[in-house]
Amino acid sequence: MKGxxxxxxxxxxxxIAWPDGPARFPExxxxxxxxxxxxxxxxxxxxxxxxxxxxxxxxxxxALALDxxxxxxxxxxxxxxxxxxxxxxxxxxxxxRTREALVVGGDEPQRVAALDARMRRLFGRSLKLRQxxxxxxxxxxxxxxxxxxxxxxxxxxxxQFVASPRHxxxxxxxxxxxxxxxxxxxxxxxxxxxxxxxxxxxxxxxxGGPLAGSPVCADGLAGVLPGVVVDLWxxxxxxxxxxxxxxxxxxxxxxxxxxxxxxxxxxxAPADPPPGVT
Amino acid sequence: MPSRMILVxxxxxxxxxxxxxxxxxxxxxVLADAVTAGARxxxxxxxxxxxxxxxxxxxxxxxxxxxxxxxxLSTVAGESLPSLAEECPALQLFERELAEQFGVVPLGxxxxxxxxxxxxxxxAHPPWNRSPSRPTLPGDxxxxxxxxxxxxxVAVGPVHAGIxxxxxxxxxxxxxxxxxxxISLGYQHRAMERLLQGGPTRRTTTLVESIAGDxxxxxxxASARALEGLAGREAPRRAAVLRAAxxxxxxxxxxxxxxxxxxxxVGYLPTASFCGALRADYLNALxxxxxxxxxxxxxxxxxxxxxxxxxxxxxxxDRLAEAWTRVEEAAGLFFDSPSVGNRTDGTGQLDxxxxxxxxxxxxxxxxxxxxxxxxxxxxxxxxxxxxxPLPTVTSGDVHARAWVRLEExxxxxxxxxxxxxxxxxxxxxxxxxxxxxxRLVVSLVExxxxxxxxxxxTGDDGRFLRYKVVDASFHNWAGLALAMRGEQIxxxxxxxxxxxxxxxGHDL
Numbered sequence: 048m049k050g051x052x053x054x055x056x057x058x059x060x061x062x063i064a065w066p067d068g069p070a071r072f073p074e075x076x077x078x079x080x081x082x083x084x085x086x087x088x089x090x091x092x093x094x095x096x097x098x099x100x101x102x103x104x105x106x107x108x109x110a111l112a113l114d115x116x117x118x119x120x121x122x123x124x125x126x127x128x129x130x131x132x133x134x135x136x137x138x139x140x141x142x143x144r145t146r147e148a149l150v151v152g153g154d155e156p157q158r159v160a161a162l163d164a165r166m167r168r169l170f171g172r173s174l175k176l177r178q179x180x181x182x183x184x185x186x187x188x189x190x191x192x193x194x195x196x197x198x199x200x201x202x203x204x205x206x207q208f209v210a211s212p213r214h215x216x217x218x219x220x221x222x223x224x225x226x227x228x229x230x231x232x233x234x235x236x237x238x239x240x241x242x243x244x245x246x247x248x249x250x251x252x253x254x255g256g257p258l259a260g261s262p263v264c265a266d267g268l269a270g271v272l273p274g275v276v277v278d279l280w281x282x283x284x285x286x287x288x289x290x291x292x293x294x295x296x297x298x299x300x301x302x303x304x305x306x307x308x309x310x311x312x313x314x315x316a317p318a319d320p321p322p323g324v325t
Numbered sequence: 326m327p328s329r330m331i332l333v334x335x336x337x338x339x340x341x342x343x344x345x346x347x348x349x350x351x352x353x354x355v356l357a358d359a360v361t362a363g364a365r366x367x368x369x370x371x372x373x374x375x376x377x378x379x380x381x382x383x384x385x386x387x388x389x390x391x392x393x394x395x396x397x398l399s400t401v402a403g404e405s406l407p408s409l410a411e412e413c414p415a416l417q418l419f420e421r422e423l424a425e426q427f428g429v430v431p432l433g434x435x436x437x438x439x440x441x442x443x444x445x446x447x448x449a450h451p452p453w454n455r456s457p458s459r460p461t462l463p464g465d466x467x468x469x470x471x472x473x474x475x476x477x478x479v480a481v482g483p484v485h486a487g488i489x490x491x492x493x494x495x496x497x498x499x500x501x502x503x504x505x506x507x508i509s510l511g512y513q514h515r516a517m518e519r520l521l522q523g524g525p526t527r528r529t530t531t532l533v534e535s536i537a538g539d540x541x542x543x544x545x546x547a548s549a550r551a552l553e554g555l556a557g558r559e560a561p562r563r564a565a566v567l568r569a570a571x572x573x574x575x576x577x578x579x580x581x582x583x584x585x586x587x588x589x590x591v592g593y594l595p596t597a598s599f600c601g602a603l604r605a606d607y608l609n610a611l612x613x614x615x616x617x618x619x620x621x622x623x624x625x626x627x628x629x630x631x632x633x634x635x636x637x638x639x640x641x642x643d644r645l646a647e648a649w650t651r652v653e654e655a656a657g658l659f660f661d662s663p664s665v666g667n668r669t670d671g672t673g674q675l676d677x678x679x680x681x682x683x684x685x686x687x688x689x690x691x692x693x694x695x696x697x698x699x700x701x702x703x704x705x706x707x708x709x710x711x712x713x714p715l716p717t718v719t720s721g722d723v724h725a726r727a728w729v730r731l732e733e734x735x736x737x738x739x740x741x742x743x744x745x746x747x748x749x750x751x752x753x754x755x756x757x758x759x760x761x762x763x764r765l766v767v768s769l770v771e772x773x774x775x776x777x778x779x780x781x782x783t784g785d786d787g788r789f790l791r792y793k794v795v796d797a798s799f800h801n802w803a804g805l806a807l808a809m810r811g812e813q814i815x816x817x818x819x820x821x822x823x824x825x826x827x828x829x830g831h832d833l
Contacts, residue, residue, distance in 0.1 A: 050661070051595050054654040061602045073609060075616035075631065099531040119531055121622040126630075178488045182515050184829045186538025186619050191488045196601035210486035227442055227463040227512045227832075228491055231483045257531045263444065263516045284621060285538065 061197045063289075066302055069310040070139070070289050077120045077135035078290075078314075081154035084111035086132040097127035100250070100257060104150065115141055116149035116253035116267075119284035138307045138314045142281045142294025146269060149253065149280055156307070159279070159293075161300030166242065170216050171299050173205045176246070177215035177239060181232050182222030182264055186285040187249035191219065199288045206295060212236075217244030217278070223251040223264035224271050236272050244298075245277050248291065250284040257284070329355050330387065330398035335703035338554040338766040341782055344384065344399050352383070352400035353409060359387050359396065360413040365684055365697070367395065367769065367778045369419035371427035372791040373447040374401050381427045386767050386780060390702040395767050408434040415684025418799065424452050438466050441511035441832050446519060463511040464493045471497035471504045479814060483512045490828035498814055506809040506817075508802050513832035521792035525552060525626070525760070533779075534621050536794055537830035542568065542575045542611075543772030544794075545624035547779040550705065551768035552626035555760040555783055562749040564628030565706045570744045571611060571620050571629075573737040576773040578607035580688075580734040581652055583825050587727050588659050590819045591668040599655035606648035613641055628754030635748065642745040649738040656731050669724040673808040673820035676721055685804045687775020687797045688733065689824050692726040694719035699771035711740055721808075726823040762787040772797060774827065796830030 063070055072078075087107050095106045102117035103124060104110065111132060113124070124133045140157050143149050148157070161167060180188050194201040195208060209215050212235045224232060236245070247268040250256030255266035265271050281294045296302040307314050329351065331343050347355065360366060364387040374382040380401050387396040400406075408431035410417035418440060420431035425439050426446045438453075442463040445451045453466075463483070470478065476499050483491035491512040497505040520532055533548040534541045546568055553560055560568075585600025608618040615623035615631045623629055633641070659665055675685075680693035690697050694716065701713040714736060718725045760783050768779045775797030784790035805824045809817060 050654075051658055054595065054599060054651075054658060057654060058599055058602065058651060061598075073612040073616065075614075076612060077616045097527065099528040119621065120617070121531065122616065123622075179484055180488075180490045180513075182513050182829070183490065184535045184538030185490055185827065186535075186541070186621075188488050188490060189539055189619070193601075193605070196605075197598045198602050198605055208488055212484075222513070223515065225513060225515055227514050228483065230462075231491060231512065235484050251535075257528065257535045258515050258520070261516045261520055263514060284617075285619065287618070 062200045062203070063198055065289060065308055066292075066296065066304070069308045071310045072137055072139065072287075074311070076137050076139075076287070077122050079136050079138040079141055079157060080113045080115065080118070080151055081134045081136050082111055082113055082152050083132045083134070083154070084109045084152065086130040087111055088130050091130070093127040093129070094124035094133055097123040099123065100259060110152070112150050112152035114150045114254065115282045116146060116280060117250060117256065117259065118282065119250055119257060136314050137309060139287050139290045139309075140293050140307055141283060141286065141290050142279055142297070144279060144298075146253070146277070146280055149282055156305075159297035162278075162298060167300050169242065170244070171301065174217070174295070174299060175207050175209045175215050176217050176219050177212045177235065178208055178219045178221070179228075179232050179235050180221050181228035182225035182258065183249065183251060184222075187221040187251070190285040190288050191221070191248065191291065194288045194291050199292060201292065204292075204296060204301060212238035213240065215239050215243070217246060219246045219248055220252050220268050221248050223255045223258040223261060223267055226263045229265070229271065233272065236275070244279070245272065245275055246279045246281065247277050248281045248286060250282060253280050253282050330396035332394045332396055333767065334393065335395065335699070335769045336550045336554045336705055336766065338557070338761065338764045341763045341765045344397050344765065347398060347400050349400045349402060349406060352385075352398060353407060355398060356385055356387070357409050357412055360415060363391075364389050364396065366413070366415045366419060367767065367776065368780050368793055368795050369416060369423070370780065370791070370793040371402075371423050371429060372782070379403060381429050383423065383429065384780070386778070388703070388769070390697055393703050395703070397765070397767065402429045404428060405430040405432050407432050410434050414682050414803070415800070418803065428452060436469070439511065441514040443511065443514050443516070464509045468495045468507050468509070469497070469505055475499055476504070492828050494817070496814055496817075501813045501815060503809050503812050503814050506806045508806050510802070510828060510831050513829045515829070515833065517833040518792055518794060522789055524789045524792065530625055536833065537796060537798075537827040538619060539579055540575065540772045540774065540777065540796070540827065540830065542571045542620040542624060543770050543777050545620075546572055547768045547770040547777045549624050549626045550770070551766045551779045551781045552760065553757065554766040554768065555764050555781060556626070556757040557761060558627065558755060558757055560628045561751050561753065561755055562706065563632075563751045564753045566744050566749055567614075567629045567633070567753060568624050569707050570741050571614060571623055572770070572772075573741045574607050574611050575620060576737050577734050577741070578604050578611070579773040580730040581607060583822065584656050584659060584727060584731060586822050586825075587669070587723070587819065588665070590822050591665055593659060593662060593665050596655050596659040600652070603648055603652050603655060606645065610641055610645055613637075625754070627757045628752070630754065632753040633748065638745045638748055642742050645738065645745075646742055652734070660728070660731070666724065668819065669727060670722060672723040672816055673812055673823060674720065674722045675804055675808045677719055679807055680721065680804060683803045683807065684800050686800050687772070688729045689726055689801050689804055690775065691716035692718055692729045693721035697776070699769045699776055703769050707744065723819055723823040760787045774798060774825070775801065794833060796827055798826040798828075798830040801826050802831060
């Protein structure tokens with residue numbers, strides 16, 4: 048017992064200050080990309096050629112954009128772009144209500160519109176979610192688990208992952224949706240009582256990510272559940288727990304501050320060129 | 326090992342033509358003799374053979390851990406091969422995989438079922454009378470059943486009660502008592518090997534990092550070393566040390582996290598909470614290195630993409646040293662608590678002989694007394710001088726598996742500290758030339774779960790003709806099934822977590 052108390056004392060308070068205070072991110076963390084099409088060199092397709100997941104759109108034009116839903120945030124495009132037309136900021140806010148809005152063409156923060164008043168009344172103070180991994184590599188699953196640990200402590204917001212779809216208000220899906228998990232995913236969705244939310248987490252669920260084009264996967268959640276609209280897309284490979292929390296809390300209308308609340312250097316991308324990148 | 330195989334070292338490339346092509350009978354005999362004499366099956370796989378339609382080249386990679394050598398041999402099979410699974414249980418899943426991927430039926434296999442419910446590779450006719458066009462139905466096969474009064478069956482999955490990957494578990498029980506557990510996987514199958522085929526492409530590293538998202542550095546390193554071998558270059562020393570440090574950080578994150586999860590499974594909340602938080606120190610250390618908490622984007626063929634200044638490395642080492650003293654405290658509570666011992670001691674036992682026959686690898690094998698650790702038995706720089714200790718426990722229970730992980734985490738913490746404080750000078754990366762054609766390489770890395778084996782063969786154009794991946798989980802799932810025999814079904818979550826195997830790594 049004494050040892051237990053001593054350890055407890057040594058570890059101290061573990062829960063992060065965010066969202067009331069700033070969150071801590073490593074200097075090299077790659078969050079929302081800032082796109083500057085005006086810097087594009089004519090005829091240059093270096094970013095496209097470097098991207099492992101075909102996330103770049105309209106290279107060498109005013110339409111340059113990055114599909115954060117397909118992006119693994121590896122930073123290879125930034126590395127390849129001498130003109131700095133693509134720069135990863137440290138802004139962890141990546142989630143969006145629509146798939147289209149994940150395609151980023153400028154330097155605006157992502158804004159998640161809250162649910163309507165009725166849904167907010169139902170879920171705003173208590174949201175129970177069921178998770179299904181449909182080909183997720185255990186990266187997104189690990190970060191979703193981390194949202195529940197003492198540091199990120201999801202349950203302080205009244206949000207919880209539950210064991211049964213029958214106890215859930217919504218489904219969180221990870222993975223590109225494998226052929227072999229399709230039936231189980233449909234059955235789990237059916238078992239969640241309406242009204243219910245559908246949330247896609249990670250590059251795979253948003254677009255297929257690294258597995259896009261696999262002959263046995265669906266390229267993500269879009270269209271897998273017939274007639275069902277995805278309520279929230281949370282990109283990343285995997286998304287940081289703060290990215291997940293930020294998306295969920297804004298969906299519920301629980302976060303209204305506009306600044307990203309980061310410790311240290313703030314959102315700005317590290318100096319030019321990014322340190323450490325070789 | 327007999328001379329009817331080519332002997333190579335880990336990561337050493339060789340001519341594909343140098344692999345002996347034995348008649349099927351002789352191949353089987355050499356294989357069975359070697360395994361009976363103590364060799365481990367690191368890989369066993371097919372690929373279409375040029376000699377004619379329907380012919381399948383079957384290659385086996387045997388690891389001789391005592392001598393640190395790998396033996397490679399092959400044969401050409403038609404529609405079937407006599408099964409060796411009864412004699413060498415370590416081969417049983419490989420034989421089923423070969424049948425599923427290439428239609429080579431293992432005649433006399435004691436439990437002939439699909440492995441992943443995947444479509445055949447290379448146009449082979451699928452056995453089990455499955456039509457190539459019909460959507461696959463995972464788990465849709467008979468399960469081993471025990472009959473008798475009051476015997477009942479418990480089916481769990483594919484969707485489980487936590488945030489975990491899917492798989493199906495079928496228990497044959499009498500009350501709480503488990504007679505038999507059968508594990509049916511394949512739900513996570515994403516056609517990984519098929520997608521890697523024809524590479525290297527700009528997606529290769531990203532794909533390899535996704536084989537198992539908790540073993541990003543391990544698989545990326547195995548792949549990078551294979552490609553470096555095929556290109557005839559060795560990564561610079563600085564890169565070798567940085568990525569070995571990352572591999573140990575990955576081991577630390579998972580071992581520390583799982584000690585917490587084991588504590589959670591027996592309801593011992595202090596260690597569950599503390600280790601859950603301490604795990605983040607190791608994930609964040611990986612993010613300090615490369616921006617991603619799981620080490621994505623760090624390891625590339627030729628070296629690493631991110632370097633550390635001496636000052637940054639020392640700061641990181643200081644923080645990790647502080648974290649390790651907290652881990653010792655938090656884990657100490659777990660191992661000192663009698664109520665924990667009551668749940669973990671003697672639970673889910675797997676004896677040394679069974680573990681050896683099944684071909685177990687990693688901490689699960691070491692907890693049963695097997696001396697397998699690629700960092701020690703098939704080392705590459707900087708492990709050649711790392712003095713990785715081999716295990717000293719044999720009890721093979723949940724306690725042993727937890728204890729082994731704390732012991733090796735302690736050693737990993739020491740290695741990371743040493744390496745970060747004394748990074749060798751030089752470049753962190755070199756450019757790789759094109760891969761040599763018609764070569765083969767076997768690349769082994771000791772991931773946190775155990776051996777990761779990548780076998781890469783190039784064709785005439787220097788592109789991947791076959792990219793075979795064997796994750797540690799492929800060897801170890803059978804160990805979990807066996808460890809559950811005679812246990813209480815309520816101890817399954819605890820036993821499962823003590824192995825903590827990858828579904829994706831198995832399903833590919």
